[in-house]
Amino acid sequence: MSAAVIILRRKQFIRRFAQRGATSPEEAIAFADVGLRRSWIFDQMVARGVFVRVGEDSFYLNAAAATVFLAAQRRRALVIAAILLVLVLIFILASVRR
Numbered sequence: 001m002s003a004a005v006i007i008l009r010r011k012q013f014i015r016r017f018a019q020r021g022a023t024s025p026e027e028a029i030a031f032a033d034v035g036l037r038r039s040w041i042f043d044q045m046v047a048r049g050v051f052v053r054v055g056e057d058s059f060y061l062n063a064a065a066a067t068v069f070l071a072a073q074r075r076r077a078l079v080i081a082a083i084l085l086v087l088v089l090i091f092i093l094a095s096v097r098r
Helices: 001-018 041-049 063-096
Strands: 052-053 058-061
Touching: 001 041, 001 058, 001 063, 058 063
Parallel strands: none
Antiparallel strands: 052 058
């Protein structure tokens, strides 16, 4: 699974819970009501506190944790992009000098 697909799925999970108003323990919803297939991506977000389990199979979106999680995701993507850019520039400069 590509990084872009993972990023889109993460945002999709967050958007679905927000659209359904599942943003507090009192408003938690069963995962089946989300309308998405459960995957390791969702489980990872649960482990990071973005989604909080309530009862057997209900969850709610922790908006503060989601904001922190998405900001960290953006930082990682920017760092990777910067590293790739530097590598490409080094390759180009090495090719030009030959």
